[in-house]
Amino acid sequence: MAGEGSAAAFDDEAEPTVTIGEYIEGIEAEELEADLVLGGDDGKECTYGGGYLKRQAVFSCLTCVPAGVGGVCTACSLACHDGHEVVELWTKRKFRCDCGNSKFGGHPCKLCPEKDPENSANSYNHNFKGSYCTCGRPYPDPEAKEQVEMIQCCICEDWFHEDHIGLNSIEEIPHDEEGEPLYEDFICQKCSPDCYFLKLYPDTVWASRTQNSVSQASTTDSTVMDGGPSHDNIEKRENGSLANHLNCENTYGDDNCPKDNAAPEKAILDDSSDRKCKLGMDIGTNTTLVDSEKKLPFFMSKGWREVICRCETCTNFYGEQGVAYLIDKDDSIEEYEKVAKQKREKKLEQQEGAEANFLNSLDHVQKIEILSGINDMKNEFQSFLESFDPTKPVTSEDIKAVFENLAKKKRQRLS
Template sequence: MKHHLGSNKTFNTIFTFECLSSMCVLIATNTHRWIPLSDQEVFAVFRFPCNCFDLCVCRKKLKTLSFHWVNMADAFEDETEQTVSLNEYLDEVEDQELEADLVLGGDEGKECTYGKGYMKRQAIFSCITCTPDGNAGVCTACSLSCHDGHEIIELWTKRKFKCDCGNSKFGEFFCKLLVSKDIENEENCYNHNFKGKYCTCGRPYPDPEAEEQVEMIQCCICEDWFHEEHLGLTNEVKIPRDEDGEPLYEDLICHICSPICSFLHLYPQTIFASDNPQNPTTPSKQKSIETSPSSSGPSTNPQLSKNMILGENSGTCVLGVDLLSNELTSDKSQSQSQPMFLTKNWREALCGCEKCLGFYEKKGVSYLVDKEDSIAEYERKAKEKRDEKMQQEEGAEMNFLSNLGHVEKMEILSGIADMKDEIRSFLQSFDASKPITSDDIHKVFDNLKKRRRMD
């Protein structure tokens, strides 16, 4: 399943990353602390929740230096398991952080989103402990604050959903973040995902009976997740991928939902992704429009995009047909339903005239002409929030250090030097064949406290 959370790692050991020039030692322990040590420059000391690690300023500094990787036991059960370089490890951490931020949409999980109403898109979680029937969903903040320790299912994102935490579906359980809520959110939609089941096969993810966890794809209409082999693909229809196996499509419409969206076949074939694109066709009465596919996930033709902008064409219909009466849009017209794989920016090609908007509304797919509904737009905004947050954190850390007086800076440097010596002494005397426990780390810091009292 794409963007599935829960992949962040915790440390069961201590890793030391020592600069070959002896300028810096970085320690990561199972106390979930990154400790940068330096004789010449104080980077900072960072503390994070157990499933979230970020080196911030240190990461940028580390990547400019050459580091020696020292692994102190019990991280790997298999002694022959391949180790990775520091840069590779940092890249992996960054990828995990980015993946989590894209799913959460930049939501830091501090406030319940109920007050924002039926949000166009947000990360939703299902608490099986509180609602085993799978008829409720909660926001990120409530999953962390109100349902900590419960059996939680991560559902990625859902559209037009209002947080259910603490309403009538939870019995006597009240939301800790926002007590006053409606009895029920009548506009919320639920499917078997809220019970931890996915695809037409109804299997959980991860599947405990599967030998290998297969990636699943989400339908942009019903928002269920599907295994490739359960999409009803024929020999003529394949998932568009490039030579490296990367997807060439932006959205999937599953075989169950495709009859509802059969009107899309009236548009040029460039809205449909293909790993072997051919000359596209044009919509009726629009034969003068020429389109050409792109080799990297074809985008919409510029002229077509100009005439078909989300809801801006309230007058003339660019298709030149009445969708409500056209035979191609009949749900019964497709004798064999096939999934649709759509290219980047395909929504921008949809007609926005009054009749077409009315048709979308009748079919229950009016959200397709709302740019903020798309996963691509949701992730774009999430990236913007992430970049802003990282810049603010970096600025705050550097401002803190630069605003310290001379005495404070000398005290910090002295403390870091003592810590560096104590950790090095510990590593030199420690049996590398044994695992390092949290008790060992506590002893290191206890020794530091004793040294300070003696001084």
């Protein structure tokens, strides 16, 4: 019995193993994630010639610009700043590559040397110095025992820890049962006053912590309990949709609810053309009652940008507020990732086409040789994994032995 217990303990301590298929799937998942962040950019050409791109991956080199007032594109981060202290900023809007300009101390860009001294339309925040959130900590945080989830404001584009966005609890963030976000965009409490006009829209633009199913939509004036029997977690539905966090009958409680006189009456959307205002009002005269002491973050529902009015009056107002990009489809992260996926699919198709063309260019004997080599490699790796002791590390000698066996089999096959 003692021996069985020791064996069980040893099994628990053994490192988990993965199959070659699982390993390849993991690599492909990492490649997809990288493509989504980089927007499908292959990192071969500097983006400076494209001007201020609507959205692109941006990096800050603290080795070259310690003050954090310069940003470079993907290609330059690889070609010009390899081995430097580089901060990955994910994506930024309307940014032009700074690499090699006056901020880089006379070190020209290797990919695009001819650049203006500065890109005056670029904007920089403390992210470029490697700090994030209201706490100003780096990410990953070397002093944190566990890295806390961070979300990006779609206005200022800063990143925030979920427990530093001005809510009583991270449970108030709209997530489904698996922890996946139910919102498309997040607007931090600092930026929300600039977007106060969004309160004029119906509750459909706001993300709720509970998914609104068909059965829920058919029932009105009922309550939903989420996260336990606490009265603070009761959400009242209005007109078939869950009340959003900006209404006074919400999960945040009275202390976090804007005063009644600070919330303008919501409009009923008019599904008319862009020339006629959907709201039927001048939003510039209906969004002045901002309660500065009740700043709350906004969580916007999926597809909310399509709802926003695009009439001339509203569009001019967005420009005055500095948020005209909110009605630009290409500005959203969702569209950015959609384009990245399309580029990735096209790249994979081209690779498959190149492989097919290569095989078609071979004669029968060459094809048989390649297929035999692939089969030998698969069998050799299979044998290695079956005979290898998972409690021991894989050494260079082990890998060398695998390829020596492959070479021996090839010699035997050709002799």
